[in-house]
Amino acid sequence: MLRFSASAASMRSSAIRELMSLATRPDMISFAGGMPGNNLFPVAEMDEIYNKLSLEVKRIGFQYGPTTGYPPLLEALQDYLRQKGMPVDSNNLIITTGSLQAINIVAKVFIDPNDRVILENPAFIGAISAFKSYQAALDPIPIDDDGIILTELQAALQKKKPKAKLLYITPYFHNPAGILYNAQRKTDLLELLKKEDIVLLEDDAYGELYFNAADKELTRPMKTMNSGALPICYTSSFSKYIGPGLRLGWLLAPPEIAEKCELAKQSFDACSSTFTQVLAHEFLVQNKMQAYLEKMRVIYARRAHTMLNALQENMPEGLTWTKPRGGFYIWVSLPDKMDSTEILKKSIANGAVFVIGSTFDPLGVKNDCLRLAFSHTPEEQIEKGIKIIAEALKQQMVKKK
């Protein structure tokens, strides 16, 4: 009899693995993976970078590095964040193994079993699983097109037993909902939180991927707007700006928190890959990231546009969906409390795959939505895939009647 920890005993096999294997099957049109398309990666740029590295730097890439990160990358990233108005001098920066590790570390340093964590509903599945692995009590708050609903948040904050420790939000091209917080919502949220004894975990993995330059101002992180004493842990990542395979994210946090996070990371994996940090550093200092992001904004905008058109043309009455202004996702709400699992089954049978709504419900229940990622599917496939899903939906609607 294996005596697992309470944390492990509560772990349940998730649907992610099965779905990802479906999502990468060549005979499937996939809107499932939250990832860039393979043919979009900056391979030529990285070839050039790799082959110009000095022998000395290559050797450093094979070696352990400091737990907080490869110092030249930290410096370049601080410069980059400083230009965005981020308080890099009063906070500590830590390179992490993807931003999921940053979220996991913040969870580790704050959450004891049954501690309450407030988060959006829907929310990023990786964060949900990290919080659950520390046996947090999840308290999901609905969102609208402009962000988390403040009246509901306020009510949650007022509950004192147990008093919430963390608020986790994804304000910029939300995963899965695709929404962008508006300026007012961010200001009001900061105002609301400033009297609270809570830590804000601000997850910003997609903010650079706005479709219109006019929206850039709206992607300004709350971490830059925080005049009070609210502790904000800001996480971001190279996953969507260079490639997830590098496994590089970062955490910007007040020193007292960052010191605990550094110790947690030391016991997790000592340091993130120096090899990929060396490459990311060059990508950043050679200004290849800005050029690459400019190209990606155009491509993702076009894919989103194609998907929105296909939805408009093919979906039956009664459905609604978010209109993304950046990022990777469209979130579709089904009518009449329909269940997205049935629709997924039919879609798969006909060659298209997406992620069902309950995956992103912190309580794993609400299943009347579905997430469509347009980021990794060429335009010519998008229309075909949406038609398959629309057909599955129509069949299901007829069946229900």
Place this chain on the structure above:
Amino acid sequence: MLRFSASAASMRSSAIRELMSLATRPDMISFAGGMPGNNLFPVAEMDEIYNKLSLEVKRIGFQYGPTTGYPPLLEALQDYLRQKGMPVDSNNLIITTGSLQAINIVAKVFIDPNDRVILENPAFIGAISAFKSYQAALDPIPIDDDGIILTELQAALQKKKPKAKLLYITPYFHNPAGILYNAQRKTDLLELLKKEDIVLLEDDAYGELYFNAADKELTRPMKTMNSGALPICYTSSFSKYIGPGLRLGWLLAPPEIAEKCELAKQSFDACSSTFTQVLAHEFLVQNKMQAYLEKMRVIYARRAHTMLNALQENMPEGLTWTKPRGGFYIWVSLPDKMDSTEILKKSIANGAVFVIGSTFDPLGVKNDCLRLAFSHTPEEQIEKGIKIIAEALKQQMVKKK
């Protein structure tokens, strides 16, 4: 007031960070880092590998991969382990972000606060910090030249409150002690454990680095010798066989345990770097690892020999040290309960650095030993560095009289 978790509240700033910054100062002769020398890494081999990768495979390197690992690497590693007699078909293999992550994951799935973990004294600092981060009650057992002392282990196993959940050992070129378990000790240990309700965590990060081919048989993992029902989690790593900067290790564990470990890893960092997994895969299937290891065995043997000679020639009476037959380390025992911190201070002042003994004591107390790593220091520096440390020791011994 930040409300840290109980785990974070117990985290103390460790000496590792300060020491590592000392260890990499160009004006210091360092025996501190448990790492290969920068000029030993297989840079030319990796250049060749990188530039022959197909565009398709390079793209895969930028992408997310399965949580358990890049499938071609898993397959190649299974073949490699099968040749060593490892039970790869009845166990599951997971690629981890260094073997430290593998150890951390096993700790996560078994340890609740105050659960008892038995481990060697001294022990690998990374494992100590991982166990402590789950608030384990550490129960250290002394070792001799042939392995963990079984009478003491037996007494620890008989204690029932709380009954120990994990036994963590490093039988092959132990870090920090440098010892190699003999065959009898492994057989007796397996015999002793087969009646126990415990999980064996077998850490094998250095086993391939034997100095004499005659010792190869002694590096045979206990994982290959387990005829009974004892659950063994076996961890190893590419860190010492290619380079730590890749951040790639692995875990081989019974399916029921591995499934929990996969879920834990999913919430930690989703997957390890696909980019470096692609490179490690080629290194393995192109047989570059065997050729590289053969060269490293000769170099490390020569460095160990040089250090042993220098110790013999320079150290005052009353000291003893282990005679490594592989790996990276020599463990020096000081006479008369001398304290290694004082000696370190004097050594640093004169330009040589090592790691004090208490770093490796699970309880952080015993400080009458020191660890010397010969792995990353050229031979011409080794003698000079040992002389500095011997001088510091002699001064301290005079002072004590």
